[in-house]
Amino acid sequence: MYIAGSTGRSRQIPTATTISNTKDVFRLHILPMFGEYSIKFLNDNKDFVLRALMKKSQTYANIKIIKSYVNQIFDIAELLEYIEYNRIEKVIRYVGDPKKQQLKAERQLNGEALTAEELIAWLDAANEDYSNGSLIMQDYVLLMLTLNLGDRKSESYALQWKHIDFENGYVSLIQSKDKFGNLKSTKGRKATKFKIPTFLIELLKEWKQKQKEELLQLGIKQTKEQFLFTYANRSGEVNIPVHVDYLNYRLKSIRRRHEELTQTNPHKLRHTFSTLAREGGATMAQISQALTHSDIKTTEIYVNTPNVVDLSTYEKFEKRLDEARQAK
Known part of the structure; x- marks a missing residue:
């Protein structure tokens, strides 16, 4: 299978997540648009395909993935000689991404990160809920750890006690969970x-002891393989690693109790971590390393604060002019 979005086209074994996402794209988007028509009809009526894709681009942000899959269909049809050649390949290049650009503009206008003041309000609310029992310890630890690491929620979900070095104060991120709960390598492997910080180490120590006691009540011995964050599902199964939207739901529940809070989600917290770190004086290189990005250009997307240019550049400009004046 050809994997859309990869560099070039190389045959790979698709993951369960890729297979599921691909099925969803076809079921929700491609088949409703083109499922009633033959490949030959669509190939002979490229203007029809163009109009359909342009209409879809007005409402669907990730039009790029739809274009890629549609083009692959016709490439395969050409390969199998169902059609003479792929007539739509060049046409679909003219389909832009207006919905994506609209959402990007809205995010830039509204801000993709919480301000320091907004985050303080969230922390105060979480502390209040934790103190009065509205937020259980596990959920409080999950929120504080994910926020202060600036990591992806899927990486927090995959943490096991063997990844916590209490003696030296380190957390190792070496794996994450996909939406089906399967362990996989972190992004970029x-x-x-x-x-x-010390307060997180102490919080994790306290949670480890409390979790140990809770597991023993269920007849489960805590080991180094034990996941930090688990729950009981509707089928009655216990000690199940938390599901993909677990932290999202916890944030929503906090906001329901504190309606004055600015709306947020785990990904926005990651933007907040990087933005506030930058405002606090961290370099782009340091933030990029903390976010485990392979390319600093990706980090620049996360840092939602304007570049500040001080007088040092102007002073160098003026110094050079002075040198030229003195040389005359």
Whole structure:
């Protein structure tokens, strides 16, 4: 199978997540648009395909993936000689991404990160809920750890006690969970050790002991393989690693109790971590390393704060002019 979005086209074994996402794209988008028509009809009526895709681009942000899959269909049809050649390949290049650009503009206008003041309000609310029992310890630890690491929620979900170095104060991110709960490598296949502050170490120690006691009540012995964050599902199964939207739901529940809070989600918290770190004086290189990005250009997307140019550049400009004046 050809994997859309890869560099070039190389045959790979698709993951369960890729297969599921591909099926969803076809079921929800491609088949409703083109399922009633033959490949030959669509290939002979490229203007019809163009109009359909342009209409879809007005409402669907990730039009790029639809274009890629549609083009692959016709490439395969050409390969199998169902059609003479792929007539739509050049046509679909003219389909833009207006919905994506609209959403990007809205995010830039509204801000993709919480301000320091907005985040303080969230922390105060979480502390209040934790103190009065509205937020259980596990959920409080999950929120604080994910926020202060600036990691992806899927990486927090995949943490096991063997990844916590209490003696030296490190958390190792070496794996993550896909939406089906399967363990996989972190994005970019990176293994990263994070030095964490003392208060997080103490919080994790306290949670480890509390979790140990809770598991023993269920007849389960806590081991180094034990996941930090688990729950009981509707079928009655216990000690199940948390599901993909677990932290999203916890944030929503906090906001329901504190309606004055600015709306947020785990990904926005990642933007907040990087933005506030930058405002606090961290370099782009340091933030890029913390976010485990392979390319600093990706990091620049996460840092939602304007570049500040001080007088040092002007002073160098003026110095050079002075040198030229003195040389006359």
